[in-house]
Structures are given as C-alpha cells and as structure tokens.
Amino acid sequence: MSGPREDDQPLLSVRGLGKRYGDRIGCRDVSFDVWPGEVLAIVGESGSGKTTLLNCISTRLEPTTGAVRYRLRDGQERDLYEMSEAERRLLMRTDWGFVHQNPADGLRMSVSAGANVGERLMAVGQRHYGNIRGTAANWLERVEIAEDRIDDRPRDFSGGMRQRLQIARNLVTGPRLVFMDEPTGGLDVSVQARLLDLVRGLVADLGLAAIVVTHDLAVARLLSHRMIVMKDGAVIEAGLTDRVLDDPQAPYTQLLVSSILQV
C-alpha cells in the first residue's frame, strides 16, 4: 500500500520519547510522525517496548523523556503532556479510539452490545434514544454482528465478536486516530484474517489514521503504510512497509523477515 499524504502536516509527532520503569528501559529515544489517514505499524519481538510506546503516545502512561505533539481538528498543534487532564480526556473521547488486545479491557461486559456502542455517542453529547440505537444498530451491522444480538451482552459473545464490538464502540464517534495493541492477538487464525479485512476496509473507508502494535509481520503487511521496527526499546528501522519487508536494511529486521527469528 502507498500512504495517503493529502495533508502536508503530521497528525502526531513523537520526538525523543523514552520511558523507564525504575532501572529498566521500556523504550528510548523514539521519534516518528504519523500523517492523517496513515496506518503505522509498530513491530518487534516480545519485550521490545511496543506497548510501552503505544501507551506513552496515547497518554495512558507518562513518558520519562521526550515530547508528543498532536494536531487538533482546528489545526492547532499541542503537546499532549502540556494539556490539562480534562483536555486529554476530551481528546480520548472525541478524536481518538483505543482498541485493546483483550476486548474485555475495552468493553463493558455486562451491558448490552447496543449500549456499549451507544454510550460512546452519549459521551460526545448525543441524547436522542432512537438515533443512538439506530446508529448503534448500523455499526453492529458494519462489524458483522447480527442485528438481533443488539441486546445481548458481550460476555455472551465469541472472542471475534467481542473484538468487532470493541472496534464498533471505538469508531462510532468518528475518531481521527485509533491506537490498536495487537488487535487480532487472542484470536484463531481464520478469525484473525476476517477481522483484519474488516479493519482494513473500515480504516480506508473512514480515512482514519491508526497506530497498530503487532508482533506479526503479516498484520503489518496487510494493514500498514509505514512501519517501525523495535528492539530493546529502540527503533532500529523505519520506512514504507513494503520497502522494510521486501528490502530490510537492519540485520535484525532481515532476521525477522526471513523468519529465522520467530517473533
């Protein structure tokens, strides 16, 4: 895939980002940009710092060093860690989505599927019950959940259905940027392939920017325009996905791609 660059200013800019957990390094000196409508994959073996990085750039975890800037809808660029907590919360509700590896972390398991989607709409100010339910039903259909499951609770859903519901809950408010941590991680291979197709279609249709953490190079190949490869907390290679996978430069990436090293 070639990356859309309809806009010449990045949506998100990460500079010199580092996170320490006491003496242990989570990630260090990470810099990259994400443009509107672009999907960036973060790949690397277990413990390489992917989740740490994702959490730092989505304000779920405060970095030790560095800066993360985000361009708001009005064009203004803001440092995320100079914003107030209230401003950050508003951003998370309106502009961003976060898809957890484990759907139970991103859903309310004991309220209905319809309410899981609908409460995000209420959080951005929608009040009309009929409209909210209608939009929720429409989104369930988009993520291939049968309409007659709208009043069922996600705890009665399969893993794949839960993940699709989590995606609907995140996309219903029309975010501009979605963070995903191993979105297909816990699923069977056949279910993964379907879900990836679905995510790919939605991201393209909505013109979303996304940052997707995965240890699976096939996921990066299918979903992303650009990728960064991490090892021991640092970025060791970055570039267009097809270039990195077809012509890896760093010896470690060459190992990853040749599958000598299984991640």
Ligand SMILES: Nc1ncnc2c1ncn2[C@@H]1O[C@H](COP(=O)(O)OP(=O)(O)OP(=O)(O)O)[C@@H](O)[C@H]1O
């Ligand atoms: N809360 C924590 N306290 C201390 N060390 C941590 C904590 N979270 C992560 N680390 C350490 O930071 C490093 C990076 O971990 P991280 O979870 O970001 O890796 P990852 O690439 O997401 O791995 P995986 O693919 O297994 O999810 C590891 O050495 C890990 O042990």
Ligand SMILES: [Mg+2]
């Ligand atoms: Mg992780």
